[in-house]
Amino acid sequence: MTNKTHSMVSEKKLLYRVQAHKDAEAFGRLYDTYIEKIYRFVYVKLSNHTDAEDITHDVFLKVWQYLTQNPQKRIASVSGLFYTTARNTIVDVYRKRAKQQVVPIEEGYGVPEECRMQKIDTKMEVETILVHVKKLKEEYQDIILLRYIEGYSLKEAAQILDKKYTHTRVLLHRAMKKLQEIINV
Template sequence: MKAKYREKLLVHKVQENKDNEAFGELYDLYIEKIYRFVFIKLSNKEEAEDITSDVFLKTWNYLIADKKQLEIKSFSGLIYRIARNTLVDFFRHKSVRREYGIETLEDIGEDSELIEKIDVKHEVDNIMHVLKKMKREYQEIILLRYIEELSIAEIAEILEKRKTNVRVTLHRALKILKELLSKEASRL
């Protein structure tokens, strides 16, 4: 069964029957993705877990609300938009201004792979360091496209922008990222 069709079927079951099992399947499909999306923005495990739980609760409430005439085009677009808005609320209410963080590599693995993994971690750290210097809008669009691997259409739905605007913003963001990475490399 095609993944998107299965997703639509699960969403329909939740909307029509308040089906906990169907929502559980959606939860299993998205928990890691949403947690990663939130954690990258917060760099705090406990806060990321709390906000991720809140996102799923808000998603459940949205789906079971009496909006039967409202068709959800993309569940991923819906849940990422809820996650994004929940983060905005979190920053607004807590007056917290944090920059993106990155998960530490805990299990380095075999010694033969150690150097390669350290190099990759260094490169990722460098990119994240440079990404922090960019406007929040550019950071977000790069993370959604390349970390979360969302399509332009999904990003447009999450950000509530036209696909053309998303493409232009992504192009500008990548251009600035490349320039900043070049400057960073020339300093080393």
């Protein structure tokens, strides 16, 4: 059994414990597995650490409520549930208020200047690309974030997005082509 398969089986067991027994410890393990991924996904969409933290908190609260209030509901993909909830929560935020742009200032005390500069250069490159990604339509943003930021395979991204594998592959190709056009303008 591969690590990924073992992980999926383990997640299904945790999911069962949460749904059947409202097991907070089992949900805590799911939380530990997904907190960084969901936070990163939300942050890339909102570009605001405070909002990303709040939304990430809301996502986990909504997933807990959904699972404990729907114990008979079959969940095909645990990661799909988290990402779909995150995406829907972000849409709710967009509807409620305009997106705020805040650039955080991070202090680097105790870190050698060379390491700090390299970290800043890398961060600036990623942020520059993300600025362009945000110009894409929503479904293009989602596939690029899942594939290249979160590192999901195309098959996993297809499950999360609830799309067929071939459609997801075409979607990624089109998204990358459009991103390249935007960057080269």
